Amino acid sequence: MDGDRVEIDGGIMEGGGQILRVSTALSCLLGLPIRVRQIRAGRSQPGLRPQHLSGLEVVRDLCDGKLNGGEIGSTEITFTPGKIKGGTHVADTKTAGSVCLLMQVAMPCVLFAASPSELHLKGGTNAEMAPQIDYTVMVFKPIVEKFNFTFNCDIKKRGYYPQGGGEVVVRMSPVKELSPINLTERGTVTKIYGRAFVAGALPIKLAKDMSSAAVRCIRKEIRDLYINIQPVREPDDQAVGTGSGIIIVAETSTGCLLAGSSLGKRGKNSDKVGIEAAEMLLKNLKHGGTVDDSLQDQLIIFMALAKGVSRVKSGPITLHTQTAIHFAEQLTKAKFTVTKSEDEDPSNDTYIIECQGVGMINPNL
Numbered sequence: 001m002d003g004d005r006v007e008i009d010g011g012i013m014e015g016g017g018q019i020l021r022v023s024t025a026l027s028c029l030l031g032l033p034i035r036v037r038q039i040r041a042g043r044s045q046p047g048l049r050p051q052h053l054s055g056l057e058v059v060r061d062l063c064d065g066k067l068n069g070g071e072i073g074s075t076e077i078t079f080t081p082g083k084i085k086g087g088t089h090v091a092d093t094k095t096a097g098s099v100c101l102l103m104q105v106a107m108p109c110v111l112f113a114a115s116p117s118e119l120h121l122k123g124g125t126n127a128e129m130a131p132q133i134d135y136t137v138m139v140f141k142p143i144v145e146k147f148n149f150t151f152n153c154d155i156k157k158r159g160y161y162p163q164g165g166g167e168v169v170v171r172m173s174p175v176k177e178l179s180p181i182n183l184t185e186r187g188t189v190t191k192i193y194g195r196a197f198v199a200g201a202l203p204i205k206l207a208k209d210m211s212s213a214a215v216r217c218i219r220k221e222i223r224d225l226y227i228n229i230q231p232v233r234e235p236d237d238q239a240v241g242t243g244s245g246i247i248i249v250a251e252t253s254t255g256c257l258l259a260g261s262s263l264g265k266r267g268k269n270s271d272k273v274g275i276e277a278a279e280m281l282l283k284n285l286k287h288g289g290t291v292d293d294s295l296q297d298q299l300i301i302f303m304a305l306a307k308g309v310s311r312v313k314s315g316p317i318t319l320h321t322q323t324a325i326h327f328a329e330q331l332t333k334a335k336f337t338v339t340k341s342e343d344e345d346p347s348n349d350t351y352i353i354e355c356q357g358v359g360m361i362n363p364n365l
Helices: 017-030 050-062 099-111 133-147 204-219 270-286 293-305 319-331
Strands: 006-009 034-037 066-068 077-080 087-092 117-123 151-159 166-172 189-199 227-233 243-252 257-263 309-314 335-340 351-356
Touching: 006 017, 006 319, 017 034, 017 050, 017 077, 017 099, 017 293, 017 319, 050 066, 050 077, 050 087, 050 099, 050 117, 087 099, 099 117, 099 133, 099 166, 099 293, 133 151, 133 243, 133 257, 133 293, 189 204, 189 270, 204 227, 204 243, 204 270, 243 270, 257 270, 293 309, 293 319, 293 335, 293 351, 319 335
Parallel strands: 006 034, 087 117, 189 227
Antiparallel strands: 034 077, 066 077, 117 166, 151 166, 189 243, 243 257, 309 351, 335 351
16 A cells, blocks of 8 residues: 555645645545655644644544554654545644634545535634634635635634634535636725734723724725724633734725734733734735735645636745645646736736646535
8 A cells, every 4th residue: 555655745845734734635535645754844843733633633534544643743644545424523622723724624625525514623713823713704714615615614612822722613515526716806905894802801902902003004004995893802601711813804896805913912012913913914915916825825725626727816925825736736636837927017016826626526426
């Protein structure tokens, strides 16, 4: 069997958990056994962390696969997939590891399952170094559903660093195949909205401060739009621990959604949190692309699986995106090209990511 295993170098390019997520999901979908070596080799704590292990375990459970090397700190795993089935599955990082990253690895798999799935994902809902759950619901969901599937994401409890304790339930039905997407027209920004939140021991005043600071920062660049960033205090029965943060979304006339977000932490001034998110949003608006830096790499696996040619106009290509493309091409027969966009506006630094998808067909439907 080992002769047929695809060898994956987990230490190249972005060199982190993303290589594991893309490779494992595609292994599961294509029925390809893989060996991943050098997992997170360059990180301060190399090898599998709890959230990576939870992600591997949920994919293993989804397809009755076999996982070897699945322990914390392991720098090499082998994974042999079985048949993807639907049903209810639980993934629990038991830490503040991101539920959104668990969703990233599991979602492509359950799209090609035999029956509907319900994923109970537990961990951090608003974690550093990962999309916040609010981003997943407000930006990722409406855009990724353009591939012609829908899912429901129910935030049962929010959980923050360091203890996690959040829970999100994702429900989705399988599809026969994915349609390609064409996101090449930015249009003009028509509205800006968001939410600044506090939970646990923090007063609502901090949320209001984050919101006001963000609005002031955006106003310097964008004067004539109404900006609605709601300050909210998460209900105590729906949040574990203490946390704060903000997400701001810009919607355009063509239905594009771009965002900026930031998390509060001890000793960090709430104005600074708001300004960070606003500056991230403005930076994402400046390049002229139709997707922001966080969404760019999350679309790659779906583009690879879709039937036909997908085209996305983005800002500068992130290392995460380059990494996702590299492994999507290595494991599928999808072909990606990235070209500098011939933009009317020479100040725009935009690129067209084009993919001839493999047209994966769900054998169960």
